[in-house]
Amino acid sequence: MVRIRYERVSGRSVERLAALSDGVFAVAMTLLVLDLHVPVRDAIHSEADLCQALTPLAPRLLIYVMSFLMLGIIWVGQQTQMNHVANSDRHYTWIHLVFLLAVSLMPFSTSLMAEFIEYRLALLTYWLNVAALGLMLFIGWRYAIKTGLVRDEVDAETARGIGRRIVMAQSLYALGALLCVISTYWSIGFIVLVQLNYAIGPSWWGRSRA
Amino acid sequence: MVRIRYERVSGRSVERLAALSDGVFAVAMTLLVLDLHVPVRDAIHSEADLCQALTPLAPRLLIYVMSFLMLGIIWVGQQTQMNHVANSDRHYTWIHLVFLLAVSLMPFSTSLMAEFIEYRLALLTYWLNVAALGLMLFIGWRYAIKTGLVRDEVDAETARGIGRRIVMAQSLYALGALLCVISTYWSIGFIVLVQLNYAIGPSWWGRSRA
Amino acid sequence: MVRIRYERVSGRSVERLAALSDGVFAVAMTLLVLDLHVPVRDAIHSEADLCQALTPLAPRLLIYVMSFLMLGIIWVGQQTQMNHVANSDRHYTWIHLVFLLAVSLMPFSTSLMAEFIEYRLALLTYWLNVAALGLMLFIGWRYAIKTGLVRDEVDAETARGIGRRIVMAQSLYALGALLCVISTYWSIGFIVLVQLNYAIGPSWWGRSRA
Amino acid sequence: MVRIRYERVSGRSVERLAALSDGVFAVAMTLLVLDLHVPVRDAIHSEADLCQALTPLAPRLLIYVMSFLMLGIIWVGQQTQMNHVANSDRHYTWIHLVFLLAVSLMPFSTSLMAEFIEYRLALLTYWLNVAALGLMLFIGWRYAIKTGLVRDEVDAETARGIGRRIVMAQSLYALGALLCVISTYWSIGFIVLVQLNYAIGPSWWGRSRA
Numbered sequence: 069m070v071r072i073r074y075e076r077v078s079g080r081s082v083e084r085l086a087a088l089s090d091g092v093f094a095v096a097m098t099l100l101v102l103d104l105h106v107p108v109r110d111a112i113h114s115e116a117d118l119c120q121a122l123t124p125l126a127p128r129l130l131i132y133v134m135s136f137l138m139l140g141i142i143w144v145g146q147q148t149q150m151n152h153v154a155n156s157d158r159h160y161t162w163i164h165l166v167f168l169l170a171v172s173l174m175p176f177s178t179s180l181m182a183e184f185i186e187y188r189l190a191l192l193t194y195w196l197n198v199a200a201l202g203l204m205l206f207i208g209w210r211y212a213i214k215t216g217l218v219r220d221e222v223d224a225e226t227a228r229g230i231g232r233r234i235v236m237a238q239s240l241y242a243l244g245a246l247l248c249v250i251s252t253y254w255s256i257g258f259i260v261l262v263q264l265n266y267a268i269g270p271s272w273w274g275r276s277r278a
Numbered sequence: 279m280v281r282i283r284y285e286r287v288s289g290r291s292v293e294r295l296a297a298l299s300d301g302v303f304a305v306a307m308t309l310l311v312l313d314l315h316v317p318v319r320d321a322i323h324s325e326a327d328l329c330q331a332l333t334p335l336a337p338r339l340l341i342y343v344m345s346f347l348m349l350g351i352i353w354v355g356q357q358t359q360m361n362h363v364a365n366s367d368r369h370y371t372w373i374h375l376v377f378l379l380a381v382s383l384m385p386f387s388t389s390l391m392a393e394f395i396e397y398r399l400a401l402l403t404y405w406l407n408v409a410a411l412g413l414m415l416f417i418g419w420r421y422a423i424k425t426g427l428v429r430d431e432v433d434a435e436t437a438r439g440i441g442r443r444i445v446m447a448q449s450l451y452a453l454g455a456l457l458c459v460i461s462t463y464w465s466i467g468f469i470v471l472v473q474l475n476y477a478i479g480p481s482w483w484g485r486s487r488a
Numbered sequence: 489m490v491r492i493r494y495e496r497v498s499g500r501s502v503e504r505l506a507a508l509s510d511g512v513f514a515v516a517m518t519l520l521v522l523d524l525h526v527p528v529r530d531a532i533h534s535e536a537d538l539c540q541a542l543t544p545l546a547p548r549l550l551i552y553v554m555s556f557l558m559l560g561i562i563w564v565g566q567q568t569q570m571n572h573v574a575n576s577d578r579h580y581t582w583i584h585l586v587f588l589l590a591v592s593l594m595p596f597s598t599s600l601m602a603e604f605i606e607y608r609l610a611l612l613t614y615w616l617n618v619a620a621l622g623l624m625l626f627i628g629w630r631y632a633i634k635t636g637l638v639r640d641e642v643d644a645e646t647a648r649g650i651g652r653r654i655v656m657a658q659s660l661y662a663l664g665a666l667l668c669v670i671s672t673y674w675s676i677g678f679i680v681l682v683q684l685n686y687a688i689g690p691s692w693w694g695r696s697r698a
Numbered sequence: 699m700v701r702i703r704y705e706r707v708s709g710r711s712v713e714r715l716a717a718l719s720d721g722v723f724a725v726a727m728t729l730l731v732l733d734l735h736v737p738v739r740d741a742i743h744s745e746a747d748l749c750q751a752l753t754p755l756a757p758r759l760l761i762y763v764m765s766f767l768m769l770g771i772i773w774v775g776q777q778t779q780m781n782h783v784a785n786s787d788r789h790y791t792w793i794h795l796v797f798l799l800a801v802s803l804m805p806f807s808t809s810l811m812a813e814f815i816e817y818r819l820a821l822l823t824y825w826l827n828v829a830a831l832g833l834m835l836f837i838g839w840r841y842a843i844k845t846g847l848v849r850d851e852v853d854a855e856t857a858r859g860i861g862r863r864i865v866m867a868q869s870l871y872a873l874g875a876l877l878c879v880i881s882t883y884w885s886i887g888f889i890v891l892v893q894l895n896y897a898i899g900p901s902w903w904g905r906s907r908a
Binding site: 086087090091093094095097098099100101102104106107109112115118119122133136137140143144147267268 | 802
């Protein structure tokens with residue numbers, strides 16, 4: 069009985085779940101760059117020195133941009149899902165809390181990959197993190213459909229479309245991760261291409277699927 | 279007279295108190311992982327080296343996951359309480375500010391326990407922090423009921439149920455902390471089991487209590 | 489003309505100003521504790537060692553609690569002010585942005601005082617920061633009254649009361665800062681007492697003023 | 699078809715985009731100051747020592763204040779733009795995500811300039827960051843107008859005015875950056891003057907343009 073009352077009230081909590089999510093994403097996105105250290109003053113005596121000291125930061129910056137894009141894609145995905153969801157319950161909240169745990173691990177995975185860019189283990193750790201994000205989003209969506217948390221206007225076609233979208237994206241990331249048997253640079257290049265497709269080209273992609 | 283006016287206006291502030299809470303939780307949750315340091319580059323020369331350097335991070339990661347779950351449980355508890363509360367006043371706001379102080383201390387307690395996992399003092403510090411969270415939540419709920427801040431639709435049964443839920447959870451955590459007379463690992467294992475029960479099994483738990 | 493349109497639209501921005509404020513407060517409050525470092529593992533060999541290593545953290549913790557309370561008091565003050573304000577404009581927004589600049593400096597002032605607890609310069613820096621917070625809140629309130637941004641239901645008595653409240657609190661903090669001619673510990677003790685009065689005893693204080 | 703549904707739902711997401719933006723700005727603004735390190739205890743033996751140790755922080759503090767003002771100006775700009783926008787879509791969201799990426803890089807650019815205040819490369823990096831912020835804001839505004847995302851009440855005159863405002867400000871920052879051929883201090887001085895004009899004197903500026 070108490071449980072039923074809990075569920076009734078926590079229906080309003082989609083908003084606070086969204087607020088907590090935005091907070092965690094905002095902190096994680098900004099912390100990514102925190103590992104980009106300014107060169108140590110003592111070794112720099114001219115503009116050329118500074119230029120030389122900043123050059124090794126370029127590949128790191130690339131990794132951070134890639135992670136920012138990844139968090140952006142995932143954020144858009146979570147937001148789209150939540151826009152389709154009318155109510156939340158304890159389980160749905162917990163699925164998203166585990167999702168946020170994976171978000172909060174992204175700065176670590178990113179640092180690891182930025183530091184060990186040519187190591188497969190670093191790339192696989194990063195990919196595992198991204199896969200966990202996709203998995204929790206997918207579980208959340210399936211759960212929302214099964215328990216009737218989604219809005220009434222969401223028809224079966226849209227519901228399947230959103231699920232398929234996650235599976236498709238994650239398959240491409242997995243393929244990218246697999247490319248590390250050739251070289252981790254191939255993996256990163258492929259993943260960045262997939263990301264740009266999602267960030268810049270969604271309408272083209274949407275059309276090609278229709 | 280001024281005080282009465284203050285109270286009338288601060289009634290709208292439940293939303294800002296919720297917003298501040300979500301912010302503090304979001305930062306605390308993300309900072310937890312900030313102490314997970316990437317291995318130093320110089321000592322790593324192969325995938326095997328990296329694997330070996332990452333292995334000691336595993337128990338630390340476990341502690342962070344445990345703290346994330348704990349903050350998640352506490353956040354769900356605070357949110358449920360606030361959903362039952364129609365208005366706030368100065369005292370209720372201050373009870374929650376002290377609650378947030380305890381939230382902001384969690385990254386420290388967690389780091390301490392992660393660093394000194396087999397030390398009872400570290401575990402007891404962590405437990406004290408968790409107990410402070412539970413205590414402030416409980417005080418907040420009792421205060422809200424006594425001063426009529428709760429919504430009209432909350433009946434005495436629900437009110438008692440929510441209070442009992444906090445007492446029950448905190449008793450289990452205290453029992454877990456007590457297990458450190460055997461070993462801190464027993465304490466951690468027990469607390470994680472209690473957490474999983476709250477995160478994964480609330481419906482089972484709800485049913486068994488009915 | 490463009491300016492008039494700007495002002496019309498920025499009227500809705502009180503909410504986003506509040507959201508930004510809650511974010512800055514949440515980050516500042518949580519960062520306070522970030523300077524509380526866990527003892528280094530190597531030097532610790534027993535529970536007694538750990539206890540001894542944690543003891544010097546106690547005064548630091550006190551300073552952090554004090555700063556958290558201070559940010560809490562200031563946050564409640566800003567929130568109360570904003571609840572009385574119906575619209576914002578560019579100038580009001582900028583007054584609060586400078587206010588937030590002072591909020592973001594609090595972790596630095598706090599660290600400085602925690603590190604140099606018996607130095608007058610550290611205490612005065614801290615006090616200057618707190619005084620800047622009070623000053624900007626006061627300027628914001630005066631500006632809101634003069635330009636008619638406050639809600640219609642706010643009468644002259646309430647308006648003056650809120651202003652006086654800031655002046656009163658800041659006078660007490662200034663008095664506390666002045667006590668550093670005797671000792672910085674006197675200052676800190678006095679300020680903590682004033683804070684506890686605001687946090688715990690507002691109804692008593694309100695009554696004694698009526 | 700799925701794409702059309704996506705767009706319909708993401709119309710509600712302006713609010714979450716605003717929430718994420720406020721979060722990123724709040725973290726970036728507070729992190730700016732995190733690089734302001736408290737002097738090391740061991741070297742300080744008197745008030746005079748502490749004073750001497752704090753003096754070199756003054757120019758750094760100036761840079762942080764300047765960056766805070768810059769983020770404030772940009773935040774006000776983004777907020778004004780979003781207040782004019784009724785709906786969002788995927789592309790608009792992505793333009794603002796790239797904008798937020800530039801925001802999250804500001805603490806790095808600021809640290810770099812604070813550390814290498816007399817180096818042109820540091821100043822140009824900082825300016826590039828600011829220029830990216832302005833560019834993304836401008837692209838976002840143009841896109842919103844072209845695709846009809848702006849509110850109905852926004853007429854062509856206002857639309858052009860907002861765009862021109864960004865171009866004007868960015869031209870002044872570019873001019874400031876150019877002044878580094880003389881000295882980076884000239885650049886900083888000029889940029890601070892432009893900022894103060896925007897922060898303190900918008901009504902004067904608005905009038906002079908009318």
